[in-house]
Amino acid sequence: MTSMTRRDFTRSAAAGTALIAAGSRARAQTAKTVTLGGSIPFSGSQANTGLNVYEGYKVVVKYVNEKLGGFKVGNELCKLDLQMIDDASDPQRAVTLIQKQIDEGVNFFLGSFSSAIVLPTVAVTERARKPMVQAGGGSDQIFTHGYRYSFGIYPRASRQLNSFVAMLKGMKPQVQTISIAVTNDPYGLPLAAGATEALKEAGIKLLETYKLPPTVNDVSGVLSEIRASTPDVLLAITHEDISTLFVQQMVSTGTDVKVLYMPLGPEIEQFRKTLGKYSNQLLTLIYWEPRVKYSDPIFGNAQAYYEWYKANSSRVWSNQSVAASCCIVCYVTAMQKAGSLDPTKVRDALAALDFTTMYGRVKWTPEGDGDPVLMGPTVGQVQNGAPEIVYPPDAATSKLIYPMSKWAERT
Amino acid sequence: MLQALADGLLQGAVLSLAAAGFSLVFGVMHVLNLTHGVTVLLGAYLALLLWRILGIDPLLTIPLVAALLFALGYAYQRLLIQIAIRRASLMSTLIVTLGIALALRNVLTLVFSPDVQAIRPSYAAEHISLGGIILDVPHLLAFAASLLLLGLLAVILDRTSLGRIIRATAQQPLAARLCAVDVEHVFGLTFGLAAAFAGASGVIVGMLFPFTPTTEGYWTLYAFVVVVLGGAGSPAGALLGGLLLGVVGSFTVRWIGPAFPNAMAFLVLVLMLLIRPNGLLGNAFGASR
Numbered sequence: 001m002t003s004m005t006r007r008d009f010t011r012s013a014a015a016g017t018a019l020i021a022a023g024s025r026a027r028a029q030t031a032k033t034v035t036l037g038g039s040i041p042f043s044g045s046q047a048n049t050g051l052n053v054y055e056g057y058k059v060v061v062k063y064v065n066e067k068l069g070g071f072k073v074g075n076e077l078c079k080l081d082l083q084m085i086d087d088a089s090d091p092q093r094a095v096t097l098i099q100k101q102i103d104e105g106v107n108f109f110l111g112s113f114s115s116a117i118v119l120p121t122v123a124v125t126e127r128a129r130k131p132m133v134q135a136g137g138g139s140d141q142i143f144t145h146g147y148r149y150s151f152g153i154y155p156r157a158s159r160q161l162n163s164f165v166a167m168l169k170g171m172k173p174q175v176q177t178i179s180i181a182v183t184n185d186p187y188g189l190p191l192a193a194g195a196t197e198a199l200k201e202a203g204i205k206l207l208e209t210y211k212l213p214p215t216v217n218d219v220s221g222v223l224s225e226i227r228a229s230t231p232d233v234l235l236a237i238t239h240e241d242i243s244t245l246f247v248q249q250m251v252s253t254g255t256d257v258k259v260l261y262m263p264l265g266p267e268i269e270q271f272r273k274t275l276g277k278y279s280n281q282l283l284t285l286i287y288w289e290p291r292v293k294y295s296d297p298i299f300g301n302a303q304a305y306y307e308w309y310k311a312n313s314s315r316v317w318s319n320q321s322v323a324a325s326c327c328i329v330c331y332v333t334a335m336q337k338a339g340s341l342d343p344t345k346v347r348d349a350l351a352a353l354d355f356t357t358m359y360g361r362v363k364w365t366p367e368g369d370g371d372p373v374l375m376g377p378t379v380g381q382v383q384n385g386a387p388e389i390v391y392p393p394d395a396a397t398s399k400l401i402y403p404m405s406k407w408a409e410r411t
Numbered sequence: 412m413l414q415a416l417a418d419g420l421l422q423g424a425v426l427s428l429a430a431a432g433f434s435l436v437f438g439v440m441h442v443l444n445l446t447h448g449v450t451v452l453l454g455a456y457l458a459l460l461l462w463r464i465l466g467i468d469p470l471l472t473i474p475l476v477a478a479l480l481f482a483l484g485y486a487y488q489r490l491l492i493q494i495a496i497r498r499a500s501l502m503s504t505l506i507v508t509l510g511i512a513l514a515l516r517n518v519l520t521l522v523f524s525p526d527v528q529a530i531r532p533s534y535a536a537e538h539i540s541l542g543g544i545i546l547d548v549p550h551l552l553a554f555a556a557s558l559l560l561l562g563l564l565a566v567i568l569d570r571t572s573l574g575r576i577i578r579a580t581a582q583q584p585l586a587a588r589l590c591a592v593d594v595e596h597v598f599g600l601t602f603g604l605a606a607a608f609a610g611a612s613g614v615i616v617g618m619l620f621p622f623t624p625t626t627e628g629y630w631t632l633y634a635f636v637v638v639v640l641g642g643a644g645s646p647a648g649a650l651l652g653g654l655l656l657g658v659v660g661s662f663t664v665r666w667i668g669p670a671f672p673n674a675m676a677f678l679v680l681v682l683m684l685l686i687r688p689n690g691l692l693g694n695a696f697g698a699s700r
Binding site: 216217220245278 | 414415418421422516517520524525526527528529531535536537538545547548549550619620621623624625626629660661664665668669670671672673674
């Protein structure tokens, strides 16, 4: 065994100090982590759309961290850390999870899916003065409580059907009557209320509004009434599962209308695959589609985003996934503009955003929802199994098929 | 009125079949099987696979699906439920079946994704009109299949030696044991039979309604309501309870509003518990207990 001399000790200490110093320099050069927190319905009744939202978040984080190597905020290199926890489609659970993340020091939040979950979680982040950018809730209530830290990619629900009603107004032969079936939830009711108002202004007669419970597996009673009252248009404001049920039972009972519009359902590939030829000619709202030619500060343009999404996601794109991606593009841009990761400064930069992303132009109303003109939906129609934009005319990728073919005549 | 009645009866027959297995297990073993809804969905997903991969008509998959789920149900009872009852109490089965239901729901989500699925056979779009009443072919076939299967269950319980042993064990387990009946085996068979009928109903459910792993709760809940209305243990009770529930739902949509059938179903449930707690036909095995 050898003993350590004073000289050896001094050398070792010097070497150790040098190593520690080198380690400190290495740490100084590594990127700062910016955590984006929030909850997602990975399970429960909203899990199918929840996964679409999550995929949208995931692909952008991957692009920013792996392809770009991070992004600069002031002089500091930053990378994103996505911390989305399963809320099991349960608003109460989501609230608890978000509060826990706030307590753990998370400063920036992304939204869950469905207004019923986003609504209470926004209240929690607002109280803590942490921004939330979300693409999962369109309920008017999210934007009418005076919240300052909440930003939604979609216009509030009551404004989302203006383009659809404008299209109905100009159709030949003229649309005279409409019936609405709506799920009794925070998303459906304001959407129906907004549509009712717009229909009144357009002079289209509303025959009946059928309110459905959130869980339903038979709509034959509603369809019997629709067969009796024969509206020109049926507007079914329902989530994907009930939209599927509606079409299934309309087909099997021979309930025909000239126009069937479903804001949620036909834009999702699984819905179209399940219903096959019966999904053709259904109308839906479309916020985005892969042929758009928008520029983007992170991806360069929408096409590059779409290619990256396809290569890095196991799920087919949907309105929700692209809107979710846009949330993170907004965060990164706002952080860069603010030159700071202070939540209040980032909030102010978010509120001032007016720029073009791969999703389209982003500009919020003073209440935090998407500007209804700049960020409002187009009207889409499923044609040959794929959604096409049919209104407004300057954005149209195909011509509207009207009236719809009868179910029995589909080949 | 006639259209609403027809809609209610067609819907009710499916609810009856979907509740028959739940009713049998509750009537014979006093176990509230909270995995019932998952078993219904397992039937739906198996039929979906056979239809999608092999192109087999869903109605033709019923024997295979029922056989598979019979084996699964038997094993489940012998390996889990029975042990839970022996080591703890009958009440513990509530926790065990709830836990297994949650786990299986997540397994289904992992395997089949949370996406909405539906089975669309070639006749899914057909309907017939009888004097102005529209009857869709899938519901009519489901109605016929439900009556046939409930009839088969009644025959098994009333006319076969297995049925006699099940009834005897349900009425007097100790006496059955003294007569050299392997009671544990009989309980296993009962659970298997219930799972088989739940799976068969799942095939029909998948043919009529869109489904996701999370819809399992609906089928457990409505099976419970059907059993309370009709009475536990017998196919006749399940049929009566299901038809009543279907008609109540349909009339509620017609005259009160489509938002209220669930509320009305539970109102009827509460009334039944107050007026006739054992259901319309009572417990099929309760008389001699």
